[in-house]
């Protein structure tokens with residue numbers, strides 16, 4: 462649905478120039494929720510603004526559903542922009558307009574007649590769960606409600622793609638979760654393709670199918686979120702899982718983090734380990750996280766005994782499971 466090819470953006474001011482994007486290539490499939498993670502200044506907003514051509518790329522090309530949009534003239538571009546909705550960190554609502562009139566705004570711009578406009582606004586407010594707030598002004602809404610208005614407005618012209626630039630960064634955890642659920646729901650029900658920019662790992666964990674890390678204007682890593690649990694050595698996995706501090710360890714023990722995905726989660730892996738090898742297993746930490754629609758379990762264990770090496774080899778060779786050894790003494 463979105464194809465970005467070798468995109469670069471250089472900002473020039475007098476003698477000074479800054480390369481905000483440096484050869485970025487990305488592909489977002491139809492109906493997918495794709496996350497771009499990255500630190501402040503990495504170029505995330507620049508990237509998303511290039512996708513709807515609010516910002517003109519310096520070089521490279523962008524395709525929307527196989528149509529190159531980087532070469533369009535102004536009139537064609539206006540039309541194409543209707544196929545792309547966008548939501549923002551600070552909602553960008555018009556404070557002098559009611560909720561309904563905010564949502565109606567993009568419909569007015571393209572000249573939808575009043576009756577149709579009102580019917581569509583009603584539909585959109587239903588969709589985001591704000592039917593009872595139509596006549597209210599933005600200042601009377603909570604942050605989560607404001608973002609719902611932003612989402613309804615972004616969907617007014619029935620776009621195929623929704624761009625989200627830190628749409629939950631100004632919200633508390635509860636509202637963040639509710640907005641992410643709404644985005645996921647819209648993705649499922651409408652088949653909406655979502656390109657989402659964030660610096661929050663939980664956002665990626667909760668709804669993204671794939672994710673890329675942007676650093677200094679370059680994509681440094683990319684992958685399927687559900688695969689990352691099994692690739693704990695990648696930077697992406699480290700960023701997403703952000704493993705906690707290790708608890709105090711018995712001197713001489715080997716500590717391993719075992720990540721369970723899929724079917725092995727249901728098997729008594731540790732029991733069979735103890736039965737097969739001369740090894741003691743002490744559980745020192747653990748968690749279960751929801752990664753997208755999957756559950757991924759992580760256990761931190763301390764291993765002691767004569768056959769620690771053999772038991773780790775055994776674990777490493779089991780399918781759907783990954784082992785990371787933090788301390789290898791023995």
Ligand SMILES: Nc1ncnc2c1ncn2[C@@H]1O[C@H](COP(=O)(O)OP(=O)(O)OP(=O)(O)O)[C@@H](O)[C@H]1O
Pocket residue numbers: 472473479480481499500501502503504505506507508660
């Ligand atoms: N209009 C502009 N003119 C000049 N430089 C700009 C402009 N917009 C962004 N930049 C610079 O480009 C770089 C990337 O900025 P961008 O806003 O894309 O980062 P970001 O990843 O969205 O950061 P944040 O997480 O803080 O929002 C920064 O160094 C920024 O200062």
Ligand SMILES: [Mg+2]
Pocket residue numbers: 505506507
């Ligand atoms: Mg930004």
